[in-house]
Amino acid sequence: MGDHVTEIVIFSVLFLLVSGMGFVAARWRAPNDMAHLDEWGLGGRSFGGWITWFLVGGDLYTAYTFVAVPALLFGAGAAGFFAVPYTIIIYPLVFLVLVRLWSVSHRHGFVTPADFVRSRFQSPTLALLIAITGIVATMPYIALQLVGIEAVLKTMGVTGDSAIARHLPIIIAFAILAAYTYQSGLRAPALIAFVKDTLIYIVILVAIIYLPYKLGGWGSIFDAADAKFDASPNPNDGILLTAANQWQYITLALGSALALFLYPHSLTGVLASKNRDVIKRNMSALPAYSLLLGLIALLGFMAIAAGVKPLPGAKEGSVDSNTVVPLLFDQQFPSWFTGIAFAAIGIGALVPAAIMSIAAANLFTRNIYKEYLKRDASPAQEANVSKITSLVVKVGAVACIVFLDPQFSIDLQLIGGVIILQTLPAVALGIYTRWFHRGGLIAGWVAGMGLGTWMLYQVPNAATGRAHFGGSAFSLDKFGFDTKTTVYVGLVAVAVNLAVAALATLALRAGKVPDGGDDTVQDDYFADEGDPRVSVPAQPTSTDPDLDPAPSPKV
Template sequence: MSAHLTEIIVFVTLFLGVSGMGFVAARWRRPHSLASLDEWGLGGRSFGSWITWFLIGGDLYTAYTFVAVPALLWGAGATGFFAMPYTVITYPLVFLVLIRLWSVSHVHGFVTPADFVRARFGSPTLALLVAITGIVATMPYIALQLVGIEAVLKSMGVSGHLPIVIAFAILAAYTYQSGLRAPALIAFVKDSLIYIVILAAVIVIPWKLGGWGTIFDAAEAKFAATPAPGDGTLLNANNQVQYVTLALGSALALFLYPHSVTGVLASRNRDVIKRNMSALPLYSLLLGLIALLGYMAIAAGVKPITTAGKPDNNTIVPQLFDQVFPDWFTGVAYAAIGIGALVPAAIMSIAAANLFTRNIYREYVKPDASDADEARVSKITSLLVKIGAVLFIVFLDTGFSIDLQLIGGVIILQTFPAVALGLYTRWFHRSGLIAGWIAGMSTGVLLLYNIGNPATGKLHFAGSAFPLANLGLDTKVTVYAGLLALAVNLLVAALGTIIVRAAGVAEGDDATRPDHYVADESDPRIKDLDLTP
């Protein structure tokens, strides 16, 4: 540990500094009271363009992204670049969908996507399924924020789970106190650190390694020496379809996650969302630079840390910084990764807690719950969600929880018909949507069960690339399982809708109107919501 003393001091100092900001955030843009989900869970719905920029950016670009995307390029090559088109096409989708969700949510006071589904289709059962889906898909995503911190701790020579438990205990404490204001304030520091570290890396590391030509030549040589299906600096016939479907499926899934919705609903008006969706693709440029760290690690001869006989590829980036930069700057880079875990983890836990409070507790346990009751239950639930995330890391193999994140994308996609399409059309019957959800979820789990990985020895749930050969086709092509499951979902939902309508099954009441989907900040219909900071 003494060899990394400077790194540890810098890391701990910055980590504790931003944690202090988390506690102070309760007084930032101070409301009359935090005893409501509008204030605790959505920051008063009053965030402007700059705050929303850092909040959504800090929410979507996580610590896991910082270590896993370059690790994927280091191990598999061009396949890892799927994250680039995926984030590029996400923002137009958000522009089309979440602006409408913002408007209707502000008219009716919705806090979660399930709130909207409940009102749109008049179905508490469908809303419950959407809420459970969101919670289940978010839990491993929160756990994966710990992967980044764990990789940094390993690189500093710190072993055991106690430091991770302490870090998340601090996170839980200031999230409980400050709500969404905490990650919103910390996001300024998190994003600034990451920009500084990555810009320094893409200038200094190529200069030390002899230029970009040397870096790409080294990557090409590595993949040529160890050929494997799909590996290489270019895509091939076997992985092109997987690349395209994974990028599209991930883009559709990202804005369905509850934490993505939470950041958008906290915005002050529709123009804030429009400006941010137009500018946020700049983060995709940053992501491309982050991904190239994987190739830099190849050229630098970086090796992952081995734990219990298994190499931990998530340590590739921390090890690269440790090898190239002086200790003090390596400590800054480690802090950027660690702090990068705090913002998304906080937002995700708040979003999951809001789903439980609004769509399970209030719907089925205490329908007459007051605003203060909701805030209290959400605070407690957010603590339990974080504890569950820590248990994922403590008791499960890290590789297994990473596979769970891929499964999470397949799971959350099954809410697409009710949430995304529901914002534009009510053609689907609530019974058809429920049948589609069941069919899509069952299909997704079945497909994932039949995905193995010979390299790791896992026979089931070893990724999201489903081999079409499993369907009897003579091909090596793989497809993202989430899109196949969504196709089944939509087909069953459509057929179910036709059948129940023919049978005369009653429709649920729609509490929304077309003009609710275009309401803005100055609209008198949202005057009952206190949007002042």
């Protein structure tokens, strides 16, 4: 690792700097009483435009995205670019749906999507299913953030022989992360997100100007990619979509967008903002990140043009395609700048990992601990349980990476996207309509989960030679159609989920099975900051005007 010393030093210095910020964050915009879940888990529900922009941006565009999306373009070409339409259509969706969820959550003090379902359908069972789905889908997502850091460490040559030595840097990084999340809650990732995004923007701006210049211009980058895919035996790769994967592209973009805003951690970022306007304005400003992501995706083609060969994977004979972007940087940039780029990816993993573990911890506290274990838990006890759960969640994520094949986390993440989509009828449609019977929603959930898992099990992966869980592109010929067309598993599963939920609702109504009531009223869905009936007790007592100029600039 001798030739990587500069990179390692810069990486470590920046990493330690943000860790320090994480601990200091507890005192940033500090409330009188931190021992309340609204404070620890939602930053006092007080974030303005700028903080929300950095927080949600840092939350949705994770280190894994930055590493895996270009790796996808490197390997398969145009199909990997689905990330761009996916992050375009998410914002109008949020604009329409999550603003209402913010209002009703604000009025009733909801912290998690399951809280909402619990009140809307008066069904603790349905809420429990939603909470468990959320936790199960989020866990591998946290583990994946480690895969992002690991790709960087591997490229810097920080690897050992034994399993423990190889993973020691990650264990240390996550121990630090766990400690400051425990202390500062959502304020830590909110503060660190500023540094993370600044670094990433600098790195990408430099990369998209400097690298095409070095590699002979954009035209020749695309031509190099085209030549590579023409030569490959796979009929479905190329710099354009093929007849067989167009539907996969469309359904994956739509399905991923629907899944993304159902993930508990997206909701955590949204609920932490202080009013409806902050969210709406952000939906116009957040696509700046989509532009960034689109350009980052093209790093995959630059890696092709630069002739990058990915490092070997965990198994004999396999390659770890996640290393292409770190390798591209390592090969093309001077080592001091590579150090900054690597730190950007590493820190980029910390922000979402912290928010996700907070979201998972909140779900456990509100919908399992308070519902089933200790009904009369005080706000202070809730905050405490969440803090401890966030530690447990991170230990679990590290264990996944250390003891299991990282591929297992990637598979789980794939399944995670499909299963979180199954909460769509109860959460997203529930915001609009109370028509569904609570029993019908449970039946739909069971059907969607079952079908989704079965379909994923049926997907082979030719590149890695695996027969099951090889991806999310389901070939329709498995249903007996005579076609090569593939579609995204999640969207099919959620369609079946909806159909079953609707039919079961009709059946249960016909059978006069009692349906729960509704604790929310129509008016709740439009409530805004300063509403007299808002039940949020904890308001921040000190704000830092320098860091959050409100109102933020119009976009």
